[in-house]
Amino acid sequence: MAKNKSGASIFEGRGASIERELRSIIESALTSMAESNLPPKDLAENLVTAIFESFGGLVVYIPMGYKSAIIRRNQTIFTDWQNGMPTNELAQKYKLVISTIYDVISKSKKMIYEKDQKSGSKDDLGAVNADQTKRNK
Structure with a gap:
């Protein structure tokens, strides 16, 4: 047990x-x-x-364990999205609804932005956002 x-x-x-x-x-x-x-x-x-x-x-x-699996899954979703996979394909691949895919992407971008702000990086996610939005329409 x-x-x-x-x-x-x-x-x-x-x-x-x-x-x-x-x-x-x-x-x-x-x-x-x-x-x-x-x-x-x-x-x-x-x-x-x-x-x-x-x-x-x-x-x-x-x-336990399960939460870390979700974190790894979300990282993979974000990487796939950054590599150009459309959100509808991500939803099918990971068997999630599109709103969950958008939540994962949004939270991942926010984490990167906050990390960049703490490290003093000048990277701007605006260009990534605009590019991904165009591609997913």
């Missing part, structure tokens, strides 16, 4: 039963898939589907 730094279960009350159910689903899916000789991509898809079928619609808190 997953534990926090103090050794207690990271799941409280109902969460412990969710953790047991999730472990059971994963174990069952991996056991049945091990004999199938499917490629890893298909195995992963089947496992995700099994989890969605059991937990779809529930709000489940996944501690």
Whole structure:
């Protein structure tokens, strides 16, 4: 069972039963898939589907790790956008709504601007903004 730094279960009350159910689903899916000789991509898809079928619609808190994955994803989104990928393609690639893509881009630009202001850089994101806006229309 997953534990926090103090050794207690990271799941409280109902969460412990969710953790047991999730472990059971994963174990069952991996056991049945091990004999199938499917490629890893298909195995992963089947496992995700099994989890969605059991937990779809529930709000489940996944501690730590996940936040860093989101940060890495957002950095990749911003890099892709800077390299010219249109926002609608980014939304499809990352399976996000366009408003989330705009939020990621906006927050990333703000972080860069604030970092530049602290370091005394004269870089101006205005040129990047104008260029990206033209390209995405």
